[in-house]
Amino acid sequence: MTLVWLILIPFIGGLLCWQAERFGDQAPRWIALGTMLLELLLVLGLWIGSDFSLPAEGATAAWTLEWQADWIPRFGIQVHLAIDGLSLLMIALTGLLGAMAVICSWKEIVLRVGFFHLNLLWILGGVVGVFLAIDMFLFFLFWEMMLVPMYFLIALWGHSGSKGSSRIGAATKFFIYTQASGLLMLIAILGLVFAHHAATGNYTFAYADLLNTPLSETTAWWLMLGFFVAFAVKLPVVPLHGWLPDAHAQAPTAGSVDLAGILLKTAAYGMLRFALPLFPEASHAFAPIAMTLGLIGIFYGAILACGQRDLKRLIAYTSISHMGFVLIGIYAGTELALQGVVALMVAHAFSAAGLFILSGQLYERLHTRDMRLMGGLWGRIRGLPGFALVFVAASLGLPGTANFVGEFMVMFGAFGVAPWIVVIASAGLILAAVYSLFIMQRVYYGPPAEETPLADLDRRETILLFGIVALVVFFGIYPQPLLDTSAGAMQIVQQSVQQVGAMTGGPQ
Amino acid sequence: MSHDAVMALLAISPLIVVSMTVVVVMLLIAWRRNHTLSAIVTAIGLNVALLALLFGWTMGTVDVTSVLVVDDLSRFGGVLVLMSTLACVTLAHHYLEGYDGPRDEFYLLLLSAAAGGLVLVSARHMTTLFFGIELLSMPLFGMLAYTFRDRGALESGIKYMVLSAAATAFLLFGMALLYAVTGTLDFAELGAALSRDGGDPWLLAGAGLMLVGLAFKLSIVPFHLWTPDVYQGGPGPATTFLATASKVAVFLVLLRLFQSTLAFHQDWWHDLLGFIAVITMLVGNLLALTQNDLKRLLGYSSIAHFGYLLVALVVNDGLAVETVGVYLVTYVLTTLGAFGVVTLVSSPYVATGGTADASPLHHYRGLFWRRPYLTAVMTVSMLSLAGIPFTAGFIGKFYIIAVGVEAHRWWLVGSVVLGSAIGLYYYLRVMVTLFLHEPGMQRRDATHDWAERAGGMVVLGVAALVILLGLYPTPMINWVSWVAGS
Numbered sequence: 001m002t003l004v005w006l007i008l009i010p011f012i013g014g015l016l017c018w019q020a021e022r023f024g025d026q027a028p029r030w031i032a033l034g035t036m037l038l039e040l041l042l043v044l045g046l047w048i049g050s051d052f053s054l055p056a057e058g059a060t061a062a063w064t065l066e067w068q069a070d071w072i073p074r075f076g077i078q079v080h081l082a083i084d085g086l087s088l089l090m091i092a093l094t095g096l097l098g099a100m101a102v103i104c105s106w107k108e109i110v111l112r113v114g115f116f117h118l119n120l121l122w123i124l125g126g127v128v129g130v131f132l133a134i135d136m137f138l139f140f141l142f143w144e145m146m147l148v149p150m151y152f153l154i155a156l157w158g159h160s161g162s163k164g165s166s167r168i169g170a171a172t173k174f175f176i177y178t179q180a181s182g183l184l185m186l187i188a189i190l191g192l193v194f195a196h197h198a199a200t201g202n203y204t205f206a207y208a209d210l211l212n213t214p215l216s217e218t219t220a221w222w223l224m225l226g227f228f229v230a231f232a233v234k235l236p237v238v239p240l241h242g243w244l245p246d247a248h249a250q251a252p253t254a255g256s257v258d259l260a261g262i263l264l265k266t267a268a269y270g271m272l273r274f275a276l277p278l279f280p281e282a283s284h285a286f287a288p289i290a291m292t293l294g295l296i297g298i299f300y301g302a303i304l305a306c307g308q309r310d311l312k313r314l315i316a317y318t319s320i321s322h323m324g325f326v327l328i329g330i331y332a333g334t335e336l337a338l339q340g341v342v343a344l345m346v347a348h349a350f351s352a353a354g355l356f357i358l359s360g361q362l363y364e365r366l367h368t369r370d371m372r373l374m375g376g377l378w379g380r381i382r383g384l385p386g387f388a389l390v391f392v393a394a395s396l397g398l399p400g401t402a403n404f405v406g407e408f409m410v411m412f413g414a415f416g417v418a419p420w421i422v423v424i425a426s427a428g429l430i431l432a433a434v435y436s437l438f439i440m441q442r443v444y445y446g447p448p449a450e451e452t453p454l455a456d457l458d459r460r461e462t463i464l465l466f467g468i469v470a471l472v473v474f475f476g477i478y479p480q481p482l483l484d485t486s487a488g489a490m491q492i493v494q495q496s497v498q499q500v501g502a503m504t505g506g507p508q
Numbered sequence: 509m510s511h512d513a514v515m516a517l518l519a520i521s522p523l524i525v526v527s528m529t530v531v532v533v534m535l536l537i538a539w540r541r542n543h544t545l546s547a548i549v550t551a552i553g554l555n556v557a558l559l560a561l562l563f564g565w566t567m568g569t570v571d572v573t574s575v576l577v578v579d580d581l582s583r584f585g586g587v588l589v590l591m592s593t594l595a596c597v598t599l600a601h602h603y604l605e606g607y608d609g610p611r612d613e614f615y616l617l618l619l620s621a622a623a624g625g626l627v628l629v630s631a632r633h634m635t636t637l638f639f640g641i642e643l644l645s646m647p648l649f650g651m652l653a654y655t656f657r658d659r660g661a662l663e664s665g666i667k668y669m670v671l672s673a674a675a676t677a678f679l680l681f682g683m684a685l686l687y688a689v690t691g692t693l694d695f696a697e698l699g700a701a702l703s704r705d706g707g708d709p710w711l712l713a714g715a716g717l718m719l720v721g722l723a724f725k726l727s728i729v730p731f732h733l734w735t736p737d738v739y740q741g742g743p744g745p746a747t748t749f750l751a752t753a754s755k756v757a758v759f760l761v762l763l764r765l766f767q768s769t770l771a772f773h774q775d776w777w778h779d780l781l782g783f784i785a786v787i788t789m790l791v792g793n794l795l796a797l798t799q800n801d802l803k804r805l806l807g808y809s810s811i812a813h814f815g816y817l818l819v820a821l822v823v824n825d826g827l828a829v830e831t832v833g834v835y836l837v838t839y840v841l842t843t844l845g846a847f848g849v850v851t852l853v854s855s856p857y858v859a860t861g862g863t864a865d866a867s868p869l870h871h872y873r874g875l876f877w878r879r880p881y882l883t884a885v886m887t888v889s890m891l892s893l894a895g896i897p898f899t900a901g902f903i904g905k906f907y908i909i910a911v912g913v914e915a916h917r918w919w920l921v922g923s924v925v926l927g928s929a930i931g932l933y934y935y936l937r938v939m940v941t942l943f944l945h946e947p948g949m950q951r952r953d954a955t956h957d958w959a960e961r962a963g964g965m966v967v968l969g970v971a972a973l974v975i976l977l978g979l980y981p982t983p984m985i986n987w988v989s990w991v992a993g994s
Contacts, residue, residue: 074985141897148896155940172936179896180929186906187921190913
């Protein structure tokens, strides 16, 4: 039942927030914070109480906890939840970033506070559902469901930032991109289910059953593409990234934190959990294309980031660049690279969240995100620029931060499989340094636009930022807890890919 | 009386009850005009008919004369028709309170149309098909033009009448051609004749003309041109009936035709239908994009939805009947929710001379901050129309895609996805309009006691059902698959 509660808590908390609005603006905020902390405690309890030792050779799953109940027997659909090291890490991340999102919007959101937190918590509930569901139907349901509150978050509380794009336009774009690609995944899921039905005579949406569906090569290829496109839109992979900069630029800070910190990770999670194990052969054949796309993403994101004037758009493009590394790591398929992907996802969640929170705090003080109007802030705000330096350093992957661990492991792990990709990708790191320095130079150094000092960080902001910095540095120095937790899950992914490699004689 | 005759009478009793209610309401109006009393008597009659229908379920398939058959499919259709009619009655009562002309006759028309729907879902002979369609459509002319002092309503009624007459002409001509070649009007016998000599050009022409006639009623592209105007102009309750009960009844008779008469298993036939389905969903969705009028937008959206439904008819195999059933249930519930809110916001009726209902989209701006629960109903309906998970609409869309994937009709499945993606744009636009805040703008609004009225409760109940069926669709699926299987 713990798993069910993990999903229900944010939903119930959201409803409470909505109704608590009548007791003033503070009530929903505290309830939302309490909800997310409860969620976090529950996950941490699971983490401490569970055993994440490596699974036996040949195992197809390493669930430490499972829960299932019949739902739609007509199609063999179940409410089937399960947790392993990977999903546990992701849910812990969700709880943590959820709490941060609540804290960072404490003063930013003043209108319709209750409804805002309803949406915020429902996004998180949907995301937790995505990480827990291992019935394909249920997974798809959560995958699509979380778009609705996100849409509201951007459309109703967003900024109408840059010229020529409205927040409603950005929200609609986000929704249509993800929903339409999601329907492609639904087709792929149904294709898989009917293929399984043709082979066995049973309808089932259970992950474990569908793993062994016999598929012809072309069918597997097309179905794999259906999954890949849905995940690629969300990750985002470059030709399908159009929604991301707009969504980030218009979203409120909490929305950006959730979007960059968690929503993008659902895509990587989906690839690791579903796209690779369900279609190992097709994925293996597709890997060079996917890695090339990742490479394009690294450079495209980094180069466009250098040309941005809007601070949040810049950070959004750096996300595209970082997700390129994630994509390369996933499709390299070695255990080291996959573990690196997990570390990188966690690290990116912290650094991107940190940067978005900082830009939100700057916006509260300056009422602009245009970097041409900034400059010389180092002397005008105490504290904030220092934190910015840490997150920028993390974002460019400086040793000592968790991002370095992730990127290094991904490149190390992928080198044996695709050396040239790694060689070119490492050049992308130089661009990362360039855009990172751009942020520092344009926003914090140089001649100040005005001399008047701005409000210092208050205690809430300081504690929040210190927390993130501590996590970035801690996992940069000692990433072992992360790696130990996800090792079992990653080994299973790696085995499914490796079998194919052994069969086809490809490089492993 | 013989046993068979008793069985037949019992099986058709819902139709009898509804027809008797028409007479009772008519006499009641002659005796004393009382709006509330008429509405209550109508509702009682419909409820009794619904009970009779539910109790008759154990009887299985009963032949009522050689032109009507009461089987599970017709009971299923009857339930949908009667439920939507009941919802319309509750909505109409509130709506017509503001109308200064005669109000009671609306219920007469509504009941007659419901009787037509009941005939139609039981039809297995061309005569009953024709009779049912006419009995369904004729009262609708009156209902749509009921508030005839408003130009919009009058236009809507007349448009529907003229185009219905054209559709009837097509239908009759088609039937005549079929009869001329085969000498029979029975669905099953026609089906046998068609499969025997399906290549006969006159038979094909007859079948094609009939299809055109029915496509008019279902507003399938290219016979959809009347839909937006009629939807926009008609009074709320009448439009609600048109969008739900009338479409369900016609679609079910089309399904029956496809099961027996028009079951060609030829590629070109499926390709043609598939093409119609694709353009219907694309045209419906594309034309809805630029609408600034909620009722017009819902009209175009209903065109698109019948395009999706056609996918099941194109496949006409495997899950198809079940898909039609599930989709119709979800569509009816969702549409009742959406039109219910429109009607409630437009209630009570206020004469404007133009289009009386609150149909421009800007009337709904910021509705959430004034009427949160009513807006929640509308939001749920929009999400359900768009097919977002955890609403009933998603289950319907799931079935449509499943049936397409099962039959490997990738083009159709692709168009459904494309259509949904386009559709999202305007559903989201409606949704966000409800939540946008515009201080100082006084717009039309539901009355303060909307939730305590029957219409309000029905609309809230419908929205709750949409969510419930989205969360736990098993009862609906079991019911429909049982209907489809028997």
